[in-house]
Amino acid sequence: MTDRSSAAGKPIRTAITDEDGIDFAIIELFFFAYRDFTSDPDQILADYGFGRAHHRVLHFVNRRPGLTVAELLDVLKITKQSLARVLKQLIDTDHIVQVQGLRDRRQRELYPTAKGRALALALARPQSRRIRAALEDSGTAERASIERFLEAMVNPELRAQINIVPAQTSGKKNGDH
């Protein structure tokens, strides 16, 4: 082993570059940035026996309280089975509750509990800190550019999902309780 076995291709000793108009610089930066971006919450999650999947579910249930299982599947782009285990654990551990839909009683609306809200915040905190620090490094004025860039990286058809976000009008969407 270890040597060029006769049949194998010859080693190319020159590095790939941005020659062909391929933007390796940003490709690589994106990889490193995302890796470290997820590393903070990953450590917290480990204490709960949770993984990254739990985080995503928790995040979106907190962001869009009352979304249904089908909507969640659509946002996460995973299958029912993949979600099932993770969601079950979050429900069993009292981070999320299901409420029967009013309009359609087949639907399960998902809501965070106080516990689930707290965990979501705890997980987001280090990420937000990292973002703030990065923005400061590059000048606060750049924030809009970054947002535009990231949004433009998303598939156009799917960009709708992003804007479903709760418009944060302090929303008394329903004044009941």
Next chain:
Amino acid sequence: MTDRSSAAGKPIRTAITDEDGIDFAIIELFFFAYRDFTSDPDQILADYGFGRAHHRVLHFVNRRPGLTVAELLDVLKITKQSLARVLKQLIDTDHIVQVQGLRDRRQRELYPTAKGRALALALARPQSRRIRAALEDSGTAERASIERFLEAMVNPELRAQINIVPAQTSGKKNGDH
């Protein structure tokens, strides 16, 4: 099922917002952006029976030809065993070759073959296209800001890895040739 079982916490019906100073907007954008960023190569990889791990190995071996297994482990931040399977497949399929180190014959220097170089380029092409499109959307002048931001998102201690890159990143970082 489906109802609030007595012991469970009460559902919180208000969406989490950027109130607590948490930057949910960018957190979410980053998730969506990365999800779609990796989706293009994932489809190509499927044709080869490869996964995302193969892509990463292929990428870095092309970027830093001659790096050793230990260096690769350090960049990817995974364990030897995780790398082993993936690397073996890439070698068996003649995308990567190992060459005994000259200085230290225990080391295996990793190089892409022509086949491996071609695949790396094919995988990077759609990603680069997506990046270019996104940059155009946000104005080409923003490129530097994006790079700075992404780099600032990386853990400071690990930022060194980025700059090991084969010089002449996207141009003017150093004025050679």
Next chain:
DNA sequence: GGAATTACGTCAGTACTGTTGACGTAATTT
């Protein structure tokens, strides 16, 4: 009202990527 469809839960089986721990070997260093 009965049939089709929908929303969900769940069971079975599988794949990929990641982990830890241990052991072996060749090469280098002390």
Next chain:
DNA sequence: AAATTACGTCAACAGTACTGACGTAATTCC
């Protein structure tokens, strides 16, 4: 010669994802 290093490999296991199929309750369609 002994210790260490770089790597390969074996075993066992975990987390997350997938496909396909089946069941049930609720809604919609005719």
